[in-house]
Amino acid sequence: MSSHVSSKLVLASASPRRVELLAQIGITPDAISPADIDETPRRDESPRRLALRLAEEKARAVAQAHEGAFVLAADTVVACGQRALGKPEDAAEARKFLHMLSGRRHRVHGGICVIAPDGTLRSRVVETQVIFRGLNEGDINRYLASDEWQGKAGAYAIQGQAAVFIRHLSGSYSNVVGLSLYDADALLRGLGYYPEAA
Ligand SMILES: Cc1cn([C@H]2C[C@H](O)[C@@H](COP(=O)(O)OP(=O)(O)OP(=O)(O)O)O2)c(=O)[nH]c1=O
Numbered sequence: 001m002s003s004h005v006s007s008k009l010v011l012a013s014a015s016p017r018r019v020e021l022l023a024q025i026g027i028t029p030d031a032i033s034p035a036d037i038d039e040t041p042r043r044d045e046s047p048r049r050l051a052l053r054l055a056e057e058k059a060r061a062v063a064q065a066h067e068g069a070f071v072l073a074a075d076t077v078v079a080c081g082q083r084a085l086g087k088p089e090d091a092a093e094a095r096k097f098l099h100m101l102s103g104r105r106h107r108v109h110g111g112i113c114v115i116a117p118d119g120t121l122r123s124r125v126v127e128t129q130v131i132f133r134g135l136n137e138g139d140i141n142r143y144l145a146s147d148e149w150q151g152k153a154g155a156y157a158i159q160g161q162a163a164v165f166i167r168h169l170s171g172s173y174s175n176v177v178g179l180s181l182y183d184a185d186a187l188l189r190g191l192g193y194y195p196e197a198a
Pocket residue numbers: 012013014015017034035074075076077078087108151152153154156157158159176177178
């Protein structure tokens with residue numbers, strides 16, 4: 001139950017999607033400070049655990065340089081079976097990911113971490129289930145030509161043209177885009193952050 005006079009918020013992310021999502025709920029970060037961390041999975045690390053660890057590492061790295069502020073970080077990992085699909089390195093890897101996702105169910109794990117000005121850290125992982133329709137070579141070629149796969153976990157962006165691949169979604173939509181707004185708000189409120197009235 002901490003309450004803070006200052007409500008300075010630092011978003012530890014380079015993702016423009018996360019800025020837009022926060023704007024949707026009336027939150028404008030006072031600073032954007034991407035964390036440069038190694039995102040390589042550890043051996044035997046589950047996709048869920050990976051999303052949580054990376055969100056926490058991003059938040060910790062940025063909090064060091066921003067004392068007295070709230071720091072919010074997130075990480076999105078697409079899990080196909082036990083396999084974690086991060087951001088594809090090139091079009092060939094994106095093609096491989098899309099073939100893996102075609103016609104089946106996968107999970108999107110969204111790690112979120114908030115560190116309060118007094119150093120309290122709270123984090124959680126949000127899971128959304130997504131089912132893709134079957135994709136043929138034409139679908140995949142057209143999608144790869146769109147460039148929307150670049151920089152997206154699992155090589156797709158639900159908020160763009162890949163919307164037509166989504167047969168079913170169960171859970172938070174904003175989690176798939178990059179930050180569950182329900183959970184970000186809950187964590188920020190729980191730690192005493194209140195955005196200034198617009
Ligand atoms: C699945 C999916 C992911 N994504 C994006 C969200 C994230 O930006 C990205 C996953 O990479 P992340 O490593 O979570 O984030 P990032 O590298 O973009 O930014 P930062 O680490 O600085 O916070 O994929 C979409 O935009 N739409 C989707 O449908």
